[in-house]
Amino acid sequence: xxxxxxxxxxxxxxxxxxxxxxxxxxxxxxxxxxxxxxxxxxxxxxxxxxxxxxxxxxxxxxxxxxxxxxxxxxxxxxxxxxxxxxxxxxxxxxxxxxxxxxxxxxxxxxxxxxxxxxxxxxxxxxxxxxxxxxxxxxxxxxxxxxxxxxxxxxxxxxxxxxxxxxxxxxxxxxxxxxxxxxxxxxxxxxxxxxxxxxxxxxxxxxxxxxxxxxxxxxxxxxxxxxxxxxxxxxxxxxxxxxxxxxxxxxxxxxxxxxxxxxxxxxxxxxxxxxxxxxxxxxxxxxxxxxxxxxxxxxxxxxxxxxxxxxxxxxxxxxxxxxxxxxxxxxxxxxxxxxxxxxxxxxxxxxxxxxxxxxxxxxxxxxxxxxxxxxxxxxxxxxxxxxxxxxxxxxxxxxxxxxxxxxxxxxx
Amino acid sequence: xxxxxxxxxxxxxxxxxxxxxxxxxxxxxxxxxxxxxxxxxxxxxxxxxxxxxxxxxxxxxxxxxxxxxxxxxxxxxxxxxxxxxxxxxxxxxxxxxxxxxxxxxxxxxxxxxxxxxxxxxxxxxxxxxxxxxxxxxxxxxxxxxxxxxxxxxxxxxxxxxxxxxxxxxxxxxxxxxxxxxxxxxxxxxxxxxxxxxxxxxxxxxxxxxxxxxxxxxxxxxxxxxxxxxxxxxxxxxxxxxxxxxxxxxxxxxxxxxxxxxxxxxxxxxxxxxxxxxxxxxxxxxxxxxxxxxxxxxxxxxxxxxxxxxxxxxxxxxxxxxxxxxxxxxx
Numbered sequence: 001x002x003x004x005x006x007x008x009x010x011x012x013x014x015x016x017x018x019x020x021x022x023x024x025x026x027x028x029x030x031x032x033x034x035x036x037x038x039x040x041x042x043x044x045x046x047x048x049x050x051x052x053x054x055x056x057x058x059x060x061x062x063x064x065x066x067x068x069x070x071x072x073x074x075x076x077x078x079x080x081x082x083x084x085x086x087x088x089x090x091x092x093x094x095x096x097x098x099x100x101x102x103x104x105x106x107x108x109x110x111x112x113x114x115x116x117x118x119x120x121x122x123x124x125x126x127x128x129x130x131x132x133x134x135x136x137x138x139x140x141x142x143x144x145x146x147x148x149x150x151x152x153x154x155x156x157x158x159x160x161x162x163x164x165x166x167x168x169x170x171x172x173x174x175x176x177x178x179x180x181x182x183x184x185x186x187x188x189x190x191x192x193x194x195x196x197x198x199x200x201x202x203x204x205x206x207x208x209x210x211x212x213x214x215x216x217x218x219x220x221x222x223x224x225x226x227x228x229x230x231x232x233x234x235x236x237x238x239x240x241x242x243x244x245x246x247x248x249x250x251x252x253x254x255x256x257x258x259x260x261x262x263x264x265x266x267x268x269x270x271x272x273x274x275x276x277x278x279x280x281x282x283x284x285x286x287x288x289x290x291x292x293x294x295x296x297x298x299x300x301x302x303x304x305x306x307x308x309x310x311x312x313x314x315x316x317x318x319x320x321x322x323x324x325x326x327x328x329x330x331x332x333x334x335x336x337x338x339x340x341x342x343x344x345x346x347x348x349x350x351x352x353x354x355x356x357x358x359x360x361x362x363x364x365x366x367x368x369x370x371x372x373x374x375x376x377x378x379x380x381x382x383x384x385x386x387x388x389x390x391x392x393x394x395x396x397x398x399x400x401x402x403x404x405x406x407x408x409x410x411x
Numbered sequence: 412x413x414x415x416x417x418x419x420x421x422x423x424x425x426x427x428x429x430x431x432x433x434x435x436x437x438x439x440x441x442x443x444x445x446x447x448x449x450x451x452x453x454x455x456x457x458x459x460x461x462x463x464x465x466x467x468x469x470x471x472x473x474x475x476x477x478x479x480x481x482x483x484x485x486x487x488x489x490x491x492x493x494x495x496x497x498x499x500x501x502x503x504x505x506x507x508x509x510x511x512x513x514x515x516x517x518x519x520x521x522x523x524x525x526x527x528x529x530x531x532x533x534x535x536x537x538x539x540x541x542x543x544x545x546x547x548x549x550x551x552x553x554x555x556x557x558x559x560x561x562x563x564x565x566x567x568x569x570x571x572x573x574x575x576x577x578x579x580x581x582x583x584x585x586x587x588x589x590x591x592x593x594x595x596x597x598x599x600x601x602x603x604x605x606x607x608x609x610x611x612x613x614x615x616x617x618x619x620x621x622x623x624x625x626x627x628x629x630x631x632x633x634x635x636x637x638x639x640x641x642x643x644x645x646x647x648x649x650x651x652x653x654x655x656x657x658x659x660x661x662x663x664x665x666x667x668x669x670x671x672x673x674x675x676x677x678x679x680x681x682x683x684x685x686x687x688x689x690x691x692x693x694x695x696x697x698x699x700x701x702x703x704x705x706x707x708x709x710x711x712x713x714x715x716x717x718x719x720x721x722x723x724x725x726x727x728x729x730x731x732x733x734x735x736x737x738x739x740x741x
Contacts, residue, residue, distance in 0.1 A: 214526045215533065231537055238536055256517040256525050275532045281492050285500060300514045315503065315514055318492065322514075323504045362512045 101368050102358065102396060106407040108146050109375045112137065116399035117158060119386045123166040126391040130171060131399055132159025138173055140188065143390060146407060150188040154181060154195050160222070161209045168232075170196075172218060174206025180220050182232070199230045201237050208262070210253035219260055221248035227262055227272070239277045243270055252295040252302065257317060263293035263304055271319055281319045285312060292338040292349075296361070303340070303361070305349055309333030311364065325364035331355050337386050343393025350384030350398060378402035542591050552585045 112133030121129040121143070128149060132138045138152040138159055157177035164171050164185075171183040182197035204223025211218055217238065221227040225248055227241035246265035253260055258271035258280050267290060269283040286306045293304040300316040309327035314320065327333055327349070334352035341348070346367060347359040354372040359365065374382035383401035390397070396408040470478040480495040504510050516522075559578040638649055638657035 214522075215530055217533065231533070234537065234541065236537060236540055238533055238540075255522045259525070259529065274529050279491065281494070283494070298516070300516050313502075317517070319494070321499065321502045323502045 100410045102356075102370070102408045103411055104373075104406055105409045106146055107375065108141070108405040108407075110403050111141075111405040112139065112403055114158065114403060115383070115385060115401045116403065116405055117160050117385050118162045119388045119397060119399050119405075120162045120164045120171075121388050121390050121397070122164050123391065129388070129390075129397060130162050130164060131386075131405060132162050132173060132175075133403075134158035136175070136177075138162065138171070138183070140185075141405070143395065146405075152183055152188060152194060154183075154193060155179065157205070160205060160207050161220075163209050163211055163218075165211055166213075167211075170232075172209060172211065174202075174209045174220055174222065176205035176223075178202045178205060180206055180209065180218070180230070197232075197235055199228075199235055199237070201228055202226075204247075208248055208251040210251045210260075212253050212259070213255045217253075219251050219253050221251050221262060223247050225264065225266075227251065227260065229260075229274070241272050241277060241279075243279050243282075244268070246289070249289075249291050250293045252293065254295060254316075258319075261293065261295060261302060261316075263290040265289035265291075267306065269293060269304055269314075269319075283314065283319055283321075285321060285324075286310065291334070291336055294338045294340055296340055297342045303338060303347060305335035305338055307334040309335065311335075311347075311349070311359070313361075313364075323364055325359070327357060328366070329355065329357075329369065336384055339387045339389050339396070341389045341393045341396075342391065348387055348389070348396070350387045352383050354382045354384060354400070356384065356398070372398065372400060372406060374400075374402040375404045542588075552583060555582045555584060556580075557582050 111131065112135050114134030116131050116133045118132045119129060126143065128140055128142050130138055130140050136153070136155040136157055136159060138155070139148055140150040140152070141147065142149055152171075152173075155173065155175040155177055157175055159173050159175045161174040162171065163173075169185045171185050172180065173183065174180045180199040180202065181195050182199070183194045184196045185194065187194040187196075199218065199220070202220065202222065202224055204225075206220050207222035209218065209220040211232075216232040218230040218232050219227060220230065221244075225242075225244040225246055227244070227248060229238040229241070230236070231238050241260065241262075244262065244264040244266055245268075248262050248264050251260065251262045257273065259274040260272040261269065262272065263269045267284070267286045267288055269286070269290065270279050271281040271283070272278070273280040286304065288306040288308040288310070290304050290306045293302060295302040295316065301313055301322060302316055303311060303313045305311045309329075311325050311327075312321060313323040315322045327335075332351050332353035332355060335349050336352055337348075337350040339348040339350075340346070340361060345361045347361045349357045349359065351357070354374065356368075356370050356372055357366060358368040360367055372382055372384060374380065379402070382404075384398050385401060386399040388397050389395070394409060398406045398408065400406060470481040472478050480493040483491075483493045483495065498506070517525075557580040559580070635656040636653065638653055640654070640657075643649070
């Protein structure tokens, strides 16, 4: 009798600490520091952010790290503090060290009854994540223990895109059944169901969605190659952005121009001017369809990868081509998903045959190449459909075609 | 690659003012791209009448070739940029090998300005679509000259409105404010179920008055099951009465068989047969008795003969005969 533990060398006993309130507080504090560093100056109490700062700061005996300007400095300090507190929950050596390798730490086998197609991690507490699968369900998982917290049903076809709002306790989901739904996460386990809104209008499956960081706008797109912008509260469709010739595969929304960037299966990336409801620029450098495109969380750059294994990086306001590199492997070159580690600034690419590649975001050098082993009993290859780094950059989650969710961590 | 050279999407066409649409066929506003007009300086072909016209301006480089990017950018909209040069396909890091990787996000002031501007735009669109502000476009009334192109069927009308001049009409166009709280006009209903078929007719109401059903009526209405004399594929045993009933049903008119007399006949035949068999058995019995008697008589005769011959032998001397027999023995 072979168990998963024998095959995958699962040893996560050292990673997951027992529940420790002190370390938890410090961890939360680290999140606040990162968020503050992102927001700009850091210790500006009059900011209109909706994050609950007071919770972490009111803890007695926990020093504040709001004076540091440099982000890496912040994280280093946080890590050091954490080591003192509880004993290495996150390996500090891996920070900025390219030689550290990502290893599989945990497999949630049969997480869904079908392919796991999309993932989003809670952007505020970083304590849970949601996945959507081809079995039309959305599942909420605890990030530390990988225990399921809730199952959200309601869609009637596979869920293809998920987004957790950072300003409301809402989860947005788009599905192949052409519906966009809004779920109230505070009512996840209620008998009446947690759906509070739906956005009607798409004539094809929804493959990508994003929320405007500052306005109450939801941007969705998919099979019908039209991007629709919705007002979250009134459910009204604000505008339709037409121009793509094929399925839209990913959408990124930002507060500054270009406010919407979209990639499509017609091998183009379009930057949209939200105020004029028109295309600002069309990037036609890719020669094959683009399945994944991602803006950098801290820089004004973005990265896109096509099904020919070509990666291109762009400088954002004007869409200048910054850098390009290819995968140098003879395996499948179909890049399904991209993720950017916000801490170590590395780029992950997940392929259609289970290949995983980690690149340095700045130089484009390959740091690590590995393959995701399929869960025994499934096909001989697994597909990586979605991936996401958590906010601390120490965990990495992939959603795969063997119905499993895999959690990776650095050595 | 060339998708950016394609004509303007229709979404943008919405924003072109109405006044321009009427002037579309103006011959002076054609696009001028012939090579003869190229010169050593940048030339902008622009008609003098209006600034916001639909004309496509052509921009030329100093060597006389068309500057595609600026021309296309100008043609689509003033803010739209186009990457059309070869330089744009070379990455910045190749063009400038010592490029420092430092691309900070825009400052907070820029973001705030952009967000505020966008929010205003969105709010405007939303209020229009939801019908919140009514002061706009409410009193806009326009008049259109309409002339029917159909020749048939307008004769009577043209007689009535003689003064308006034939088939011409002046149409007033104004916005009709719809109540947004009204229930939907059209119901989207898929797969509507048809009405069920009507219930079967009730021929005789037995429960509600009327004469009760008599036995004759019942018999009259009794429809015997259809049974064939020729087909019985499943091989069922069929009781005779059913078969008869079926036969009655089918050959009621031309049934030439008198069942009663036929029965008598068959009964008589059977009786005769039985009688004959009885007689035969009696005769056989008699014959057998006779034969036994005859055999007994024959046996009696034989026995008498044997007795007679024995007696005759005893009449001779017995010793002689015994000696002879003894001699014969030794």
